[in-house]
Amino acid sequence: MLSRKGFIGPIGDDLPSLIPIVTGLVIFFSVFVLTLNTYNEKNVFLERQMDMTTVARDIKGDSLILNWSQFNHRCNEMKLRRYPYSFMIAIYNNEVDVTKVIDEFKGLYLDDYDSIISSENEFSFLGQKTDEGNKNFFCSYLRVGGREFSENKRQYTVRFYPIAVQQPIGVNTSNVNATQFLIVPAVMAMVVWE
């Protein structure tokens, strides 16, 4: 009887030590899950940034776009690489209000061929007359299974770059319609999302 003094039971006897053990395990796994999530999220963010830098460099080339065909050719090459992120790139003239660009992107809806099917706003992209008609300096890529940017509730990354674009400029002459190809300053805006 003497040796069983204070004995409550197999569990009851260890109850005071079980509480810190369970608390410790809860703390450890909470921090572990938090760390794992943060690690994954940061990796996704860094990869998105890397891809964005690569795509932007390839589209810009030497910071000079000679014509729409060149821009479109570079854009199509980008799409072939099958990036794990969706992106939209547009070139604006140097009068653009960069704070409103993201709203314009949010108003765009793309089809399966990455072309704009509808827009909530008027486009303000830089355009150019080509043999196929007026074309905008706009490039988009929606990854397989990706959602529209307007539906994107998760994080996105946006970047702006100064760029030069060669544009056909009308020359005011009295009798003939002349065109001069001049290089104008512009801004390339780019948004990348999951």
Place this chain on the structure above:
Amino acid sequence: MNAFFREHKAQAALVDSLFFIAIISALGTGLFYFAINYGLSSEELLNSFYSSDFTTDALKVITYVNITRDGEIVKADRVVNSTDEFDYLFAMIKEDYAENSKKEVKITLPTQKNIAKTLYEVLKPFDSSFDYAFFISKEGGVQGEQNFLVMILALHKYQPEESDPSKMVTREYYSCRPKFSNVIEKYIYPSVGSLDSSFGRISLCENSGTCSSFLIGINIWVSKSVEIFNKINEGDDTEFVCTKLEGIVKEVN
């Protein structure tokens, strides 16, 4: 003795569990610290790639764009007159240097203004956020020796006493002739914290045919109100020795 340990078994287990929670806390703190700091240096590196791309693009675009001999930049949706003569900014700089290489001021005031107008047009969409310095200097110049061919400084001037809010912050351009070659590193860099730079190399020739190599560069930083800029804006700095270029923004608009 055996009876004593049997009686105190639960207390030993409690101490063990407290050790366990101490170890778990240490591990948890380590993991949390890792989660907070993971990727920061990579993110910083990627941001520096962007900054570097931005400044390099800006410098390239300044050299690419066509301007009139009066420094007007053509707009994409405008029509130009058949009498307008378009050129590159560097053509004007090269002409100036060839004609004035023996004079103290090698780049004339009209060309300095054209540089300022081009800078304004190229960086217009980001005008409210940044200040910048564009310069052409002798390559391999001795520290302390005045070796700037031209330096255009674009600063925001804060005028809190102005009643019209739209005029409280104005964009001002200055043509500077610093006494020392390291003025940017010495006075601007410590004040603004972060400076994004891009450099290139150009060759300018005198009329005699003698050519020299020059460094062309742009430094961009987030606009801030710091002492050295306030001094320049008030016209009493002794390091940059700046003269205000009048009407650049007004003339362009």
